[in-house]
Amino acid sequence: MNRIYQYIEKKDPVKKYIAAILSGMQRIHIENTTEEQGLLLMAYAYEKSDKHFVVVCPNLYNAQMTYDRLSQFIHEDSLSFFPQDEFITSELLVSSMEFKMERMNTIRKLLSSNKQLIVTHPAGVLKPQLSREVWKDSIFTLFENLEFSRDKLAETLVDYGYSKEYTVEKPGDFSVRGGIVDIYLTGEKNPVRLDFFGDSIESIKYFNIESQRSFENIKEIEIVPMTEFLYSSKMLKDLEKLIQSKLEMISFSDSARNRILEDLSRLQNHQELDRLNRYIPFITKKHLTILDLIEKPTVFFMDYHRIIDQYDLMVEEISDWYLSTDDYPKMSFELLYSLHELNYNQGVFIDFFEFKYKQTFDTALSFFGKEVLSFQGNTELFISDIRSDIANKTVIITASSLKMRTEIVDMMELNHLKYQLLTDNDLLYENQINIIVSDHFFDITSDTLGLRVITEPSIFKLRNIRRKGRYVSVYETSKRLSSINELKPGDFVVHYDYGIGKFLEISSMQMGATLNDYIHIEYRDGDKLYIPLESFHQIQKYSGSEGFVPRLSKLGGSDWAKAKQRVRQKAKDIADKLIKLYADREKSQGFSYFEYSDFEKDFENDFPYEETRDQNKAISEVLNDMSLPRPMDRLLCGDVGFGKTEVALRAAFRAVLNKKQVAYLAPTTVLSKQHYNTFKDRMEKYGIQVRLLNRFVSKKEQKGILEGLARGTVDVVIGTHRILSKDMVFKDLGLLVIDEEQRFGVLHKERIKEMKVNVDVLSLSATPIPRTLQMAIMGVKNMSLLETAPENRYPIQTYVLERNDTLIKDAIERELMRKGQVFYLYNRIEDIENIASKVQKLVPQARIQVAHGQMHKHDLEDVVDDFINQDIDVLISTTIIETGIDIPNANTLIIHDADKLGLSQLYQIRGRVGRTNRIAYAYLMYYKDKVLTEEALKRLKVIKEFTELGSGFKIAVRDLSIRGAGDVLGSEQSGFIDSVGIDLYMKILEEEIKEKQGIIEDQISSQGVKTRVSKYIDKKYIEDDFVKIEMHKKIQNVKNLDELKMLSEELKDRFGGYDEELEIYMYERLFEVLTKEFDIEKISESKTNITLIVSVMGSKKIAGEDVFTSGMHISPYLRFAYKNEKIRFILDTIELNKHWLYTMVEFLDSLQKKNENN
Known part of the structure; x- marks a missing residue:
């Protein structure tokens, strides 16, 4: 953008404007400009100034657009976004994390010495904030060899709003496993792993969220809070006294008193702090905003009269809340500070028209411009327009590629227009057409500056410049599910031989001289079964249609065998x-x-x-x-x-x-x-x-x-x-x-x-x-x-909250203000018209229609068609509207009784919004004062983790995939799938297809030989049952020594190490695999040696030379014999200083590699 700056800096109005900014003039008014021209002037002033700039836009939508456009001029390291939920009074049960992470990242950047340009809106700039000193004191650095108490770190992370989990999967999670601490910090693409020795940090590494393996050493990390509400124990005590005194002095209803006491309990336990930000002014005892974190900021108010309108709306919302029947507001919370009392060094007030204000300004400047025109492929209009501009403007036409530049050049030559082709460092040719290759994506028309910028998308219909979005999904693909994933006590499981049972726990039990891990399963009539975890492959988590509850199988009964037979017969037909x-x-x-x-x-x-x-x-x-x-x-x-x-x-x-x-x-x-x-x-x-x-x-x-x-x-x-x-x-x-x-x-x-x-x-x-x-x-x-989510999609901002009319009104009005549309989901046909009438009263200006399944098909299609054509503002519908319909202009979704819908329904319904690069909102509401069932609460809370399109919705996708199977195989299959669960159903189908195709699995006569060793994982290494199952599964899947060593490295990396018993278990499992491969039929164990006897068929496949070279290389205690056409591997164990499995596995693995190379 330097060439544009070099062009406009010669203009007298720009010189006056920059002089006013740099001289520190306090109140500057710019009027009669356009939004695009205002952004150019702002970016140029930022380039010239050494101050922090804050840009206040009328609302969140405008702030998002402004941020994206300013990214054309300002490097991402110097540009920050400070978005805030615009529902000031609503207490959100759950809200999406993306906005909070943006704010935390902005605060972190503000505390550094580098100047920033921060884009926000009234809700962001007026919300109470902590002091700069509190923030500075809260951020600290950890580095290699630093002495820092691991327990103190865990305690601090809880205070800072991080959630303690066993496995770190999303920003804000942390985990402690022995000497390993995993943290997913805000602003980082990958989580970090700290390896402690005692209280000394030995190493810091990034790790992969999918594999959980570390991959890159880093020297240091900066610990940044995940909450905007930080307080010391002294501050908390002061707050407790204040709350108690208010409770004594003011008459509260029982429900309000209980809410306040619940708030206090959360504060004392550092729980759900994001719901308690309204208590921040009681802690700070000052009126502090984001501007108070910045020294002498310059604040740009974009479209100032609309900012005032938005502020007045928020003040009205707060007034209505104070007048509500609930006594809770009697606490006198300051939810928003006054727009007119903001603390800043210099204010630049930008208006797109001429406005008269009561305030006086130090200087007023006009930068005349026109609204940009999109030609939509109308070449004649485009050519005519730039012909008239060349006389008094310098014209810049941007092309996204050399190919597109050629297309624009051809257009110029065809119409006999002179032009200049510019490379990276060329200056603009004044009053001429300048064609450049650039990804600049918005037009500018300025009479005062004599400048016209026309972008490729404005010239050609339907063409956008490809550019990567700001939001990159945490998951590159939708999270895939393993068959036994997410197993929790109480889940249904399927055992191939015994049928459907209920998983109770992982138990470690002593059997003779060995200690083993078992899966404890309950069957019908309270019968119990203990399955060794090494045999977990026979067990799968049961997955059926959503809401279907399977009947537990009877141990020893014939029902399960009959059910499998019915499924197998159907699978044969398919x-x-x-x-x-x-x-x-x-x-x-x-x-x-x-x-x-x-x-x-x-x-x-x-x-x-x-x-x-x-x-x-x-x-x-x-x-x-x-x-x-x-x-x-x-x-x-x-x-x-x-x-x-x-x-x-x-x-x-x-x-x-x-x-x-x-x-x-x-x-x-x-x-x-x-x-x-x-x-x-x-x-x-x-x-x-x-x-x-x-x-x-x-x-x-x-x-x-x-x-x-x-x-x-x-x-x-x-x-x-x-x-x-x-x-x-x-x-x-x-x-x-x-x-x-x-x-x-x-x-x-x-x-x-x-x-x-x-x-x-x-x-x-x-x-x-x-x-x-x-x-x-x-x-x-x-x-x-x-399975990969498209880029440049903003995550859907998802809120779970009590239903109230004020919020519904605000949500709809905010969407209509940005010229969007609203889906309102109400799933009861009998009174959907009543709901439509109530919504119409809340927003009388909105065009509202109803859609449901009892309408005539043609009438339903007509309504949906009107909605697509933007003839309807709010569509109040049941779940009847198909998900395939693309309505990019509908970006607010309100679900009336979200707690009554299943996860898969919520997932598909929410997919109706967020189809563009515009921020989308989903409000999942439940009836006020209703006590949610544990299951409903769990469903609603799960949603907050999946604001990214395609990032999972693990349970929901699981249910949908069962429907998908029915779509491919025939919907009549759903009953058969439910009878045995989808995974076993697919296993049987795969077996039948292979049989029909004549594909025969390799049959090996030997099943491998087992030895008696303990097969359990100590809880001091892995506490979580699911992770324990995962590791048993990985041990069972080891096929050679290289894989075993990689698994050993993973255990050290993720859990800080393992004991010898676990290592022997891994070697025993590989020993079993290798003895099966070599068709070893017997193991003979004495006080002095171990003998493995290979079958006659297996012996014929082994080269004697390979046996001797491998043996000589591995151990002097290995010898061999050949008797009755069978090879015998003999290991003398008296002189061995470690378990014989190590040596024998090394030998068999070496022999396996030689066999593969022959």
């Missing part, structure tokens, strides 16, 4: 069906599509976002299928908004380039119209004819479309079941795209089967597919999975 379908398609002759790289590259560049890793993989898989001579049959699964349509677009484009027609089948009229608009916008510039067939298309138009399809003049048709009609005749159909096939009826599905013959088929599903199903049908069905 296996036959899948294999036949696959075989038929393999034999079919299809069309082999060619690549048209230049056209396809252009089409790819039109996509306005960065493809995710999974999108790229899926596109590659689909296009590869299309290049083969057999017809494609691929299922593409992806969460809401993960980019399935773009994959379909790429496939459709290649099909049309190969002179083939495309049919896109959507389950509803609304979805068909959405997809039609998307395809038309992307394809029409290439001359591709896209048509829509649904009930909104007139009979006459339909007739013309049918004729065009028959003649081949229509390339792509998108529609509902109308496409399946018998009168549909294609000249040359090449690709059929089916969206949510499971939602079509039986007759429609039969017609789809007929259409599939000899054409390429791409099926899309928004329901996740279980990994076990993917593995089971691999080889008989091609699948692509989209």
Whole structure:
């Protein structure tokens, strides 16, 4: 941006403006400007000044946009965001962490010596804050070899708002395991692991959240609080006295008194501090805001009159709260300080029009400009506009790439306009057209500065510059589930032989001379079973449909065997069906599509976002299928908004380039119209004819479309079941795209089967597919999975709170103020109209409509269509509205009775918002004073962890994946799945498919030999049952000595070490694996030696030379014999100074490596 600064600094108005800023003039008024010009002036002043700048925007939405735009001018290290929840009076049971992390990061940066530009809004700048001294004292550094009490660190982290967990998974977690302390600090992409020796820090490393393994040494870390409410024991005592005196002096209702006492208890125990920020003024005893953390700040008030309006609204909200029937406000909380009493050194008041204020200003400046114009592909208007500008303005046109620069240059030459091509260091040519390659993404029009900046997205329709978002998901992909993941006492489990039971605990029990870990399971009639943890592979966590409670199996009964047999019979039928379908398609002759790289590259560049890793993989898989001579049959699964349509677009484009027609089948009229608009916008510039067939298309138009399809003049048709009609005749159909096939009826599905013959088929599903199903049908069905969340998506800000009318009114009005729309979910049809009337009274200016499942299908589609077209502001609906609908303008979701919905419902419903780079809000409300059940509370609290799209919702996704399995295999399967659980169902299905395919697992006569050693993990290393199961699982999966050593390193890394008994257990497990591999049939143990006897068949496979070279290399106490056609490995143990397993495993592992190399 230096070239723009160098251009504007010559202008007299800018010189006056900068002189006023640098001279310290206290009150500067800039009027008649535009937002974009204001941001440029602000960024330039920041460049020239040595002061901190604070930018106050009218509301959170404007602050977000301002922050993003300023990132074009100011480096991220110097730019900070200070967002605050705008619901001043609401006590949130749960709120999302992202805003708090942004604020903590901003405070941390403010306390450094580097100047900052901070973007905030009235709720952020007026909220009470702690003093700079408290903050400075709270932040401290830990480094290698520092003496620091580990117990003191854990205590401090609790005081600082961190949550103690056994496994660290998200920011704000910490864990203590022996000498290991794991912390996920705010502002860090990865958590850190501190390894203590006594109270000395031996090492500090980053570790990976998925593997939990450390990967990079760092010298030091800065411990920053995770709460904005810090207090010493003295401050707490003072606060206790103050609260007690108020309780004695003021008459409170019982409920209000109990709330205050609960608050005090939380303060004493440092619990849920984020809910208690209203007590901060009682601690500080001063009016302190974020500005008091900064020395002599310059504050810019952007659109000052709107800031005053927003402030007045918040004051009104607080007044209403004080007048409420609840006595709680009698505590006289100061929730917000006065806008007119802010403490700052210099104020710059920016207005976009001419306003008269009561206050006086030291100077007033005008910077005239125009609102920016988007040409939306209208080349004539664009050319005409810049022709008129060249006379009195310097014009800058930005292109996102050299290719796009060439396209803009061609446009200039075609219209005989002179231009200059600028490289990085070139200065602007005044009163000329300057074309540069830049990712600058907003336009500026200034009459005063004689400047015009036009960006590529303004010129071309539907084109955005690809740029990475600020928020990077903590999880690169959705968290995947292992079959026994998250096992907790009380969970249902499935044992292959004994059936469905209830997991009680992990028990360590002495059996003879050995101590082993057991899984304790309860069955029907209170029967108990203890399964050695080394045999955990026979057990899986039971997963059935949400809300389904399985019946416990009877030990010794026949019901379980019968249930498995029924499932196996059904799995045989499915296996036959899948294999036949696959075989038929393999034999079919299809069309082999060619690549048209230049056209396809252009089409790819039109996509306005960065493809995710999974999108790229899926596109590659689909296009590869299309290049083969057999017809494609691929299922593409992806969460809401993960980019399935773009994959379909790429496939459709290649099909049309190969002179083939495309049919896109959507389950509803609304979805068909959405997809039609998307395809038309992307394809029409290439001359591709896209048509829509649904009930909104007139009979006459339909007739013309049918004729065009028959003649081949229509390339792509998108529609509902109308496409399946018998009168549909294609000249040359090449690709059929089916969206949510499971939602079509039986007759429609039969017609789809007929259409599939000899054409390429791409099926899309928004329901996740279980990994076990993917593995089971691999080889008989091609699948692509989209699990990576798109970038540049702001996390959905999720709140769980008591329902109240003020909040509902504020939430809707705030969304309407930013010209957005609101989903209001109410799931009872009988009184949904009453709720709509109540909401209408709260926001009379809003256009409100109702949608539910008892409406006529056409009426329902009409309402949804009106909502998409922004003719409705608030849609009050049941869960009927399908998740596939993309309404990017709807970014507030209010759920009336969130505690009554299941997790999977909450997950899918919440996916309706947050589809753009605009902050989205989800308010999960429950009835005031209602005592939530433990299960409902757990469901609502779980949601706060999953504000990132695609970051998991582990339980919800699990339930949805079962539905996904039903979609792939047939919905009638759900009963069979529930009877044994999805994992066992998929295991049986996989066995049947392999049997039908003639795939025979290698049969080894030996089962391996076992020795009597203790197989347990001491609680001093691992306390958590789930983690203990995880480690037993890893021990069971070790296949060679290299893997065993890697596991040993992981144990040291994660848990600080292990004892010899655990190491011997690991060696024993590997010994069992290796003896099985070499077909060792017997072990003979005496006081002087250990003898392993290899079977006759196993002996024939072993090279004698390998035996001798390995033995000589490993130990002088190893010898060998050959008797009765069997090799014997003999280890003399008298002279060994360690357990014989170490030596024997080393020998067998060496022999294994030699076998692999032969």
